[in-house]
Amino acid sequence: MTSRVYASKKVIADTFFKKLEKDNFNAITISEIVGEANLSRSTFYRYFKNKYSIVQFFIEDLLDAYLLAVDEREIEDFTSLLVIYFEFWKKNKYYLELFKRHNLLDFALDIERKKFLKVLPYSDLPWHHNSSENELFADLTVIGGVWNISLYWLENDFQLEPADLAEEIVKSLSSYKIFI
Amino acid sequence: MTSRVYASKKVIADTFFKKLEKDNFNAITISEIVGEANLSRSTFYRYFKNKYSIVQFFIEDLLDAYLLAVDEREIEDFTSLLVIYFEFWKKNKYYLELFKRHNLLDFALDIERKKFLKVLPYSDLPWHHNSSENELFADLTVIGGVWNISLYWLENDFQLEPADLAEEIVKSLSSYKIFI
Structure with a gap:
């Protein structure tokens, strides 16, 4: 994707998400979006199929920012990774x-699952590095587990602050790992 | 709740779920449901607030059946529990x-999370028995983890057969627990 x-x-995604602040997902039309974004319908359809593909682009873009934040930080252990994950969602709580x-949480989990399953095995983190x-299933468990914790949160x-939350999670998992 | x-x-829930086979969630009216179930509107509103409360009842009823299945079986270890969980969702794949x-998966996860968080600490299973x-957070991780695996599945x-799936999950988690 060129810049x-x-x-x-x-621009299209931001316009759409601005409208989602007030309007119903189904009520927003493509014409309104392109009108407010000052683009033509043909430009819209060159990039997107429908409103769900805008949401997909927006979520993937969010997750890319998360993955970049992970890359830029020294991750010593699983706890540090969890801190970044929850700091990220705390910052993006609004979304x-x-x-x-707008009943898009399940769609968001689908996108997160697919994206993370693709990138995690190639990550530099010590528990991924062997990419076996x-x-x-460990990845699926962690992806679904932290997602569920975010929703509970x-x-x-x-x-709870992200650092405290991460510490509580690891403490809880540690005391249960004897059963695995 | 009396019998x-x-x-x-x-009867109301089954009528509604029968209609969901063909009709759109939003298009189904309460009048249609009570008409087909041969009940009055006042009976409906004695038990339910809206269509979402029917779905809630239906899912809680499903989960009660799962919890009963867990109670009735000798659970030796976490693997056996996973087998029952995935057998259950395989049997209820249709739902x-x-x-x-009908875009109800996130609603279903919300109900599963709340119900399981309430009952798990009082479960007889060895890893819950101390109810600490x-x-x-271990419960939230497992609830979200197995949910995410079900969606992937x-x-x-x-x-994969439930028994093979459960075995793969435990094998994968075992090799990752050194990082926790």
């Missing part, structure tokens, strides 16, 4: 709530 | 697909 293509897609309000076949209005 | 109340709620089609505060058309 010009990316910029056009981002989590928006996905919930064997990691599929959202429901409980983000009471 | 008469349960029976009425079940998972129906939830997906400490289990919250659904996407891949249930290729």
Whole structure:
């Protein structure tokens, strides 16, 4: 994706997400989006199939920012990774709530699952580095586990700081690993 | 809940889920449901607030059947529990697909999370028996993890048998627990 293509897609996505603040997902039309973004319908359809493909682009773009944040930090252990994950969703809490309000959370989990399953085995983190076949179900468990914890955290209005949350999770998992 | 109340709620839920086979969630009216179930509107509103509360009842009823299956079997270890969980969703694959089609999967995860968090600490299973505060995040990880694996399994058309799937999961988690 060239930077010009990316910029056009981002304008469309930002316009759409701005409208989602007030309007119903189904009520927003492509004509309204392209009108407000000052683009033609043909430009829209060059990049997107429908409103769901805008959401997909937007979420993948969010997750790319998360993966970049992981790359840029020294990750010593699983706890540090969890801290970054929850800092990320805390910062993007607004979007989590928006996905919930528009019934897009399951769609978001689908995108996160597919994207992470693709990139995790090639990650530099010590538990991925051997990139064995064997990691599929551990990855799926962690992806679904942290997702579920984020939703629980959202429901409980983000009471815990990311660092405390990460520490609690690892403490809890540690005491249960004897059963695995 | 008396058995008469349960029976009425079940008739309403079954009628609604029968309609969901063909009709759109939003298009189905309460009048149609009570008409087909041969009940009055006032009976409906004694038991349910809206269509989402029917779905909630239906999913909680499904999960009760799962918890009963767990109670009735000798669970030796985490693997045996996973086998029952995935046997259960394999048997109820039709409903998972129906939830997906009607964009109800996130609602289903919310219900599963709340219900399991309530009952798990009082379960007789060896890893719950101490019912410590400490289990919250391990429970959330497992609830979200197996949910995510079920969705992955659904996407891949249930290729693996529940027993093989459970074994693969435990093998994968075992090799990753040194990082926790």
